[in-house]
Amino acid sequence: MPEPEGSRRDELLEIAAGLFAEKGFKNTTVRDIADSAGILSGSLYHHFDSKESMVDEILRTFQEELFGQYDEILASDADPLAQLEQAVLVSFEAIDKHRNEVAIFQNEAAYLLTFDRFSYLADRNQQSREVWLTLLQNGIDAGVLRTDLDLELTYRFIRDTVWVAVSWYRPGGRRTHTEIARQYLSILLEGIHT
Amino acid sequence: MPEPEGSRRDELLEIAAGLFAEKGFKNTTVRDIADSAGILSGSLYHHFDSKESMVDEILRTFQEELFGQYDEILASDADPLAQLEQAVLVSFEAIDKHRNEVAIFQNEAAYLLTFDRFSYLADRNQQSREVWLTLLQNGIDAGVLRTDLDLELTYRFIRDTVWVAVSWYRPGGRRTHTEIARQYLSILLEGIHT
DNA sequence: TAGCCTACCAAGCAACTGCTTGGTTGGTAG
DNA sequence: CTACCAACCAAGCAGTTGCTTGGTAGGCTA
Numbered sequence: 001m002p003e004p005e006g007s008r009r010d011e012l013l014e015i016a017a018g019l020f021a022e023k024g025f026k027n028t029t030v031r032d033i034a035d036s037a038g039i040l041s042g043s044l045y046h047h048f049d050s051k052e053s054m055v056d057e058i059l060r061t062f063q064e065e066l067f068g069q070y071d072e073i074l075a076s077d078a079d080p081l082a083q084l085e086q087a088v089l090v091s092f093e094a095i096d097k098h099r100n101e102v103a104i105f106q107n108e109a110a111y112l113l114t115f116d117r118f119s120y121l122a123d124r125n126q127q128s129r130e131v132w133l134t135l136l137q138n139g140i141d142a143g144v145l146r147t148d149l150d151l152e153l154t155y156r157f158i159r160d161t162v163w164v165a166v167s168w169y170r171p172g173g174r175r176t177h178t179e180i181a182r183q184y185l186s187i188l189l190e191g192i193h194t
Numbered sequence: 195m196p197e198p199e200g201s202r203r204d205e206l207l208e209i210a211a212g213l214f215a216e217k218g219f220k221n222t223t224v225r226d227i228a229d230s231a232g233i234l235s236g237s238l239y240h241h242f243d244s245k246e247s248m249v250d251e252i253l254r255t256f257q258e259e260l261f262g263q264y265d266e267i268l269a270s271d272a273d274p275l276a277q278l279e280q281a282v283l284v285s286f287e288a289i290d291k292h293r294n295e296v297a298i299f300q301n302e303a304a305y306l307l308t309f310d311r312f313s314y315l316a317d318r319n320q321q322s323r324e325v326w327l328t329l330l331q332n333g334i335d336a337g338v339l340r341t342d343l344d345l346e347l348t349y350r351f352i353r354d355t356v357w358v359a360v361s362w363y364r365p366g367g368r369r370t371h372t373e374i375a376r377q378y379l380s381i382l383l384e385g386i387h388t
Numbered sequence: 389t390a391g392c393c394t395a396c397c398a399a400g401c402a403a404c405t406g407c408t409t410g411g412t413t414g415g416t417a418g
Numbered sequence: 419c420t421a422c423c424a425a426c427c428a429a430g431c432a433g434t435t436g437c438t439t440g441g442t443a444g445g446c447t448a
Contacts, residue, residue, distance in 0.1 A: 024221075026220070081387075111218075139386075149380070153374060153377050153378075160358040161351055164354040165354070168350060183348075187382070187385070188386060191381070191384040191385035192333075192340050192382060193384055
């Protein structure tokens with residue numbers, strides 16, 4: 001057994017993730033996935049129950065890793081500002097390492113939430129909100145963040161700008177994900193005004 | 195003629211825009227639109243050539259208005275910072291007044307661009323890029339904006355954060371679109387750091 | 389060499405898709 | 419009262435969709 005197990009299966013999941021990210025979940029047909037893999041559509045059902053279970057597995061695996069990282073940051077003894085910076089850096093790292101998964105979560109969550117089996121996505125959204133609000137509140141309590149801003153709005157601006165970068169960021173481009181994260185942090189923290 | 199003309203047609207376009215914005219263009223069927231209008235799907239083809247021509251008309255009308263406003267700002271004699279602020283305010287106003295149209299342009303442009311008839315959307319994207327880059331460059335030349343930032347990245351951050359607000363902004367919510375725009379400008383210009 | 393397994397094919401079904409066709413309705417204008 | 423018109427219905431067609439079924443090829447193991 002040279003492969004770690006489930007090799008072909010994982011291969012198919014990666015192909016599906018690429019298509020889901022590019023064209024959307026509903027706009028990707030099982031024939032699209034099978035064609036990209038060089039097999040017939042029916043053969044996919046030897047590996048997976050349904051198209052839904054493919055995207056389910058893709059998202060669950062990704063989110064476990066991402067939120068594990070957020071939890072580590074919150075549990076660390078870094079100061080509030082460093083924690084906020086870490087969270088932004090980790091997020092841009094996720095965009096770099098898991099483009100497809102981030103794009104799927106960003107673009108398809110609303111649609112997938114219309115199915116019961118994806119209700120956990122709402123929990124993850126809530127969890128994400130709590131992470132960022134906690135980071136911001138800690139910064140305010142420590143006196144390193146402005147107190148005159150609407151917390152909820154600030155959270156949304158941060159969340160949106162971080163994740164929406166997945167729509168234009170390409171690995172191997174002019175800027176590394178770390179450089180982009182640092183520029184973003186610079187704007188977020190200090191503003192663009194002189 | 196009590197109606198300004200094309201009343202029923204406009205009504206159908208608004209219904210379609212709402213569905214396109216909510217579920218996506220391809221995920222909205224002509225039967226969805228017809229059901230929402232209380233007619234049969236075939237009856238839509240009395241008013242429109244195709245589903246494509248509906249979204250086409252929706253986007254063209256909206257973009258003419260929006261880019262007209264940008265042109266006015268650029269042509270005004272306000273100082274660079276005021277022009278940048280005006281552009282942000284006008285954009286949030288568009289999110290308020292034309293939620294559906296903004297959402298469709300944001301979410302469906304990539305897909306629609308695969309059809310020849312929507313190639314003008316690429317021109318509009320380019321035009322938008324030029325507007326923001328001009329505003330930023332004018333600010334730098336006037337010495338009111340930081341010179342150490344990557345212009346292209348800054349443009350993307352502004353564009354993304356402004357338009358992505360359409361995904362969560364709801365008219366009649368806790369904050370008016372003007373309040374949101376002002377908070378956003380405050381963060382963008384001054385940062386969240388103390 | 390027999391049995392089993394993974395990975396796949398070939399064919400097709402029922403539901404849904406955008407769109408077409410030929411017709412009906414109620415109102416308006418000459 | 420006639421002609422016309424916008425708005426719509428009823429039925430259906432051809433293509434696409436997710437998924438199912440019954441089968442096969444090749445490799446591994448006892």
